[in-house]
Amino acid sequence: MSMDRREFLKIAGLAGLGLGIGAGASGWIFSRGLEASDFIPSPGALTAKRWAMVVVLSKFKTEDDYKRVIKACHKFHNVPDIGNPKDEIKWIWTDTYEHVFVGQENEYLPEAFKEKPFPLLCNHCTNAPCVRVCPTKATFKRKDGITMQDYHRCIGCRFCMAACPYGARSFNWRDPRPFIKETNPTFPTRTKGVVEKCTYCVELLEKGEMPKCVQASNGGLIFGDLQDPNSEVRKVLSENFSMRRKAELGTGPSVFYIIGGGEEDV
Amino acid sequence: MFEKALVGGRRYWTLVAVLLAIIGIGFLVYLKQLSYGLGITGMSRDVSWGFYISQFTFLVGVAASAVMLVIPYYLHNYKKFSKIVILGEFLAVSAVTMCILFIFVDMGQPMRIMNVILHPTPNSILFWDSVVLTGYLLLNIIIGWTTLQAEWKETAPPKWVKPLIYLSIPWAISIHTVTAFIYAGLPGRHFWLTAIMAARFLASAFASGPALLILLALIVRKYTSFDPGREPILAISKIVAYAMVTNVFFFLLEVFTAGYSQVPGHLGSFEYLFFGLEGHGKLVPLMWISILLAFIAIVLLVIPTTRRHETTLTVACIAVFISLWIDKGFGLVIGGFIPNPLERVFEYWPTLPEFIISIAVWATGFLILTILYKIVVSVREGIGPGEPVH
Numbered sequence: 001m002s003m004d005r006r007e008f009l010k011i012a013g014l015a016g017l018g019l020g021i022g023a024g025a026s027g028w029i030f031s032r033g034l035e036a037s038d039f040i041p042s043p044g045a046l047t048a049k050r051w052a053m054v055v056v057l058s059k060f061k062t063e064d065d066y067k068r069v070i071k072a073c074h075k076f077h078n079v080p081d082i083g084n085p086k087d088e089i090k091w092i093w094t095d096t097y098e099h100v101f102v103g104q105e106n107e108y109l110p111e112a113f114k115e116k117p118f119p120l121l122c123n124h125c126t127n128a129p130c131v132r133v134c135p136t137k138a139t140f141k142r143k144d145g146i147t148m149q150d151y152h153r154c155i156g157c158r159f160c161m162a163a164c165p166y167g168a169r170s171f172n173w174r175d176p177r178p179f180i181k182e183t184n185p186t187f188p189t190r191t192k193g194v195v196e197k198c199t200y201c202v203e204l205l206e207k208g209e210m211p212k213c214v215q216a217s218n219g220g221l222i223f224g225d226l227q228d229p230n231s232e233v234r235k236v237l238s239e240n241f242s243m244r245r246k247a248e249l250g251t252g253p254s255v256f257y258i259i260g261g262g263e264e265d266v
Numbered sequence: 267m268f269e270k271a272l273v274g275g276r277r278y279w280t281l282v283a284v285l286l287a288i289i290g291i292g293f294l295v296y297l298k299q300l301s302y303g304l305g306i307t308g309m310s311r312d313v314s315w316g317f318y319i320s321q322f323t324f325l326v327g328v329a330a331s332a333v334m335l336v337i338p339y340y341l342h343n344y345k346k347f348s349k350i351v352i353l354g355e356f357l358a359v360s361a362v363t364m365c366i367l368f369i370f371v372d373m374g375q376p377m378r379i380m381n382v383i384l385h386p387t388p389n390s391i392l393f394w395d396s397v398v399l400t401g402y403l404l405l406n407i408i409i410g411w412t413t414l415q416a417e418w419k420e421t422a423p424p425k426w427v428k429p430l431i432y433l434s435i436p437w438a439i440s441i442h443t444v445t446a447f448i449y450a451g452l453p454g455r456h457f458w459l460t461a462i463m464a465a466r467f468l469a470s471a472f473a474s475g476p477a478l479l480i481l482l483a484l485i486v487r488k489y490t491s492f493d494p495g496r497e498p499i500l501a502i503s504k505i506v507a508y509a510m511v512t513n514v515f516f517f518l519l520e521v522f523t524a525g526y527s528q529v530p531g532h533l534g535s536f537e538y539l540f541f542g543l544e545g546h547g548k549l550v551p552l553m554w555i556s557i558l559l560a561f562i563a564i565v566l567l568v569i570p571t572t573r574r575h576e577t578t579l580t581v582a583c584i585a586v587f588i589s590l591w592i593d594k595g596f597g598l599v600i601g602g603f604i605p606n607p608l609e610r611v612f613e614y615w616p617t618l619p620e621f622i623i624s625i626a627v628w629a630t631g632f633l634i635l636t637i638l639y640k641i642v643v644s645v646r647e648g649i650g651p652g653e654p655v656h
Binding site for chain 1: 530
């Protein structure tokens with residue numbers, strides 16, 4: 001088979017064009033670019049390899065201990081109080097043992113313990129199902145273990161809400177702004193149609209501050225680096241029996257509950 | 267060829283006008299939803315997907331069922347389907363369009379929907395669902411239109427359509443498999459976390475889709491000169507019979523696993539759907555109607571005399587369609603959310619605006635179907651443009 005110059009150029013040109021389009025398309029699909037999860041911590045910021053929280057239940061004694069923590073979080077983050085369970089938005093809330101540790105119910109527990117509220121929040125899972133299912137990477141994982149939500153990229157499909165085994169995610173079923181009593185101008189309010197949840201106060205860690213709930217908990221919530229053997233969270237975890245919610249699902253929750261050890265407080 | 271949709275009799279235009287009116291009303295309600303937010307629906311923090319997503323799930327099945335005509339006709343050379351296969355392909359076009367619309371009306375931020383393409387995320391099943399649905403829509407439009415055009419010109423379809431037809435077969439399976447994967451891969455949702463989900467979806471699809479097709483074929487035959495013939499209808503009815511029995515069998519497998527193992531997580535949603543949980547049982551009557559209709563349908567479809575008799579076959583097809591619509595277009599999605607991950611029961615029921623928007627999406631699908639079937643009928647009647655059909 002012979003091929004003249006013109007034919008060769010034609011084929012070579014087409015092949016080149018094809019390669020170019022292919023490379024361009026795959027580059028577009030697989031390019032990393034600048035990910036939403038990329039960040040450089042500012043000087044003075046609190047940093048960690050994997051942030052985690054320990055709930056020391058014995059430190060929560062009165063109703064006010066819970067309220068103070070919830071209020072600190074919700075007030076700072078402009079979480080609206082819509083006042084009905086259907087449209088409810090919550091970042092941190094409480095429920096009882098049988099609902100928190102589903103499958104671990106024990107009817108012979110002390111009555112006081114059965115009714116004791118447990119603080120609940122996003123578990124910032126190592127292997128987060130919400131991150132896996134998000135079709136736009138609006139929910140993403142930071143290198144320090146925090147699961148974040150981009151309110152401006154979220155399309156409101158709510159796949160993450162179906163995927164979360166902890167019920168940690170809330171959706172703005174309507175405009176939340178009229179239901180914020182006192183707007184905190186340092187934190188963005190959200191729009192209708194997007195999902196939101198606890199951020200481990202990433203914006204405060206940036207400034208070198210502990211999360212709001214931790215600050216308000218009087219030692220009931222301990223926050224620190226799970227990868228640092230000398231951190232406070234590691235210290236309390238090594239000295240006490242702790243539980244995690246639904247760890248059997250392989251999600252790797254990073255919120256630990258110390259519920260024993262303080263029986264006299266229950 | 268499209269000009270054939272622009273000429274028609276009074277009945278045709280009345281139908282088009284009625285459908286357009288429903289769509290118009292639905293659109294206005296959608297504008298209301300757009301300004302207020304999805305809080306206008308019955309969905310909540312606990313039942314975060316409702317009527318829209320369950321309609322989508324059901325209709326993916328209807329769309330996939332076109333393959334039940336394509337396989338016998340194109341792979342097994344079953345010539346008797348030659349007239350009817352186009353009805354299946356155009357039904358798929360209409361159903362996939364409805365699927366896409368139902369996803370769209372379910373978005374909290376619909377104007378951002380292109381983020382799915384702008385930030386392609388291969389680890390998200392929803393990303394793949396958008397890929398397979400768009401692909402399937404295009405395949406069926408191209409295949410249906412080209413083969414019909416060839417028929418109109420009384421020539422053989424161009425050769426390049428054949429590979430697309432073969433491609434459409436695994437593609438049909440893929441749309442329903444991917445849709446099942448949306449549910450079957452979520453930790454902590456016991457009702458959905460089952461390996462048989464995709465198989466169950468396909469079985470119910472191959473029952474509900476062809477059942478609808480029989481009904482549509484009978485309607486088309488009644489009102490137009492188009493006659494699909496008796497034999498294709500009988501052949502499809504056998505497909506419906508097998509698929510419906512398989513579907514019920516798969517369902518019973520689920521019931522066994524949950525019921526015999528007695529694992530509370532597996533039992534929860536079944537208890538809620540069929541008996542009610544903690545005094546909540548809004549879906550109980552519907553679910554039992556679904557069971558009853560499935561039973562009636564199977565009896566009518568399995569007994570040869572009733573399957574071959576047109577009246578009883580019609581009853582059976584209506585029963586199959588409604589039974590599976592309740593099962594998949596309602597119970598499956600809602601049931602998965604109840605009880606919630608904290609074992610609490612929050613119920614769901616669609617609101618009036620949500621219902622009107624859904625009806626409007628169905629009307630859009632039916633309008634597309636009406637127009638496409640009108641073209642088919644006109645082509646078959648060999649009537650040139652300008653002459654009204656009915």
